[in-house]
Amino acid sequence: MNVIHVIATIRTAPGRRDELIAAFRAVIPKVRSEAGCLEYGIAVDLPTPIAVQRPREDDVLTVVEKWGSVPALQDHLVAPHMLSHRERVKNIVTNVEIRVMEPM
Secondary structure, eight states, rough: OOEEEEEEEEEEEETTTTHHHHHHHHHHHHHHTTTEEEEEEOOOOOOOOOSSSOOOOEEEEEEEESSSOHHHHHHHHOHHHHHHHHHTHHHHHEEEEEEEEEEO
């Protein structure tokens, strides 16, 4: 396995998503400079008329990532800037779920 894809779904306390977005915008340049980071960005739900789309969630931020390997992702998770970032947002974030996938 080479490249991996990661989707992180982060739930915030009600009405605090914009604070989390600002915190992520500050850390994104550091993440993108990490060894093995191929793609890293944030996204929010976009309402559309597409019938099978899940309902919009206003207190959710999605992080879309692509890494060169699982070890690169593991290094990212313990990078000093990520440890500091998690400490800064711990009172904003209520839940984090990640999916690590391999492309087919």
